[in-house]
Amino acid sequence: MWSPERLPRRALLLGVLALAACGLSPVYGPGGGGGRLFGRVRPRDPETPIDFIFNRRLAERLGPEDRAEYDLDYRINAAVVSQAITPDEVTTRYSLNGTADFSLTGPGGQVVAQGRVSSFTSYSTTGTTISTLAAEGDARERLAMMLADQVVTRLLAAATALPE
Numbered sequence: 001m002w003s004p005e006r007l008p009r010r011a012l013l014l015g016v017l018a019l020a021a022c023g024l025s026p027v028y029g030p031g032g033g034g035g036r037l038f039g040r041v042r043p044r045d046p047e048t049p050i051d052f053i054f055n056r057r058l059a060e061r062l063g064p065e066d067r068a069e070y071d072l073d074y075r076i077n078a079a080v081v082s083q084a085i086t087p088d089e090v091t092t093r094y095s096l097n098g099t100a101d102f103s104l105t106g107p108g109g110q111v112v113a114q115g116r117v118s119s120f121t122s123y124s125t126t127g128t129t130i131s132t133l134a135a136e137g138d139a140r141e142r143l144a145m146m147l148a149d150q151v152v153t154r155l156l157a158a159a160t161a162l163p164e
Helices: 007-022 049-062 129-159
Strands: 041-043 070-085 091-105 111-124
Touching: 041 049, 049 070, 049 129, 070 129, 091 129, 111 129
Parallel strands: 041 070
Antiparallel strands: 070 091, 091 111
């Protein structure tokens, strides 16, 4: 007989069974894509401050390039857009929109994964000039980290098809 107290436990059990049946495996578990890329991805040399932050985040997520077998080429574009404008036409908030186009190339020169990710962040300009510059720098760092995290997610998803 149906009971409302048993529903959450039944739903949990059915959910676990459904996940087990679909063939999902943890990305860092046995057979997952994380081990296939860890320490094996060499990003291109950074050219801008945002590139340095992007590369640092990639190293945090994918490990240092000890056994680099794959080359990651990317291009980051960031644009500042006015968001909050007072009646006196003074901008008090900016949005920083960014995209990263990436391409992961394997040992034979074949493209293993490619795509585009995008994200945005914002910062306020209501303080002093120094605080505004610091806020903009912090927003650029946040944007680079968000873009790097999205690229890593895409690479890990594609890595399940790579040989170990």
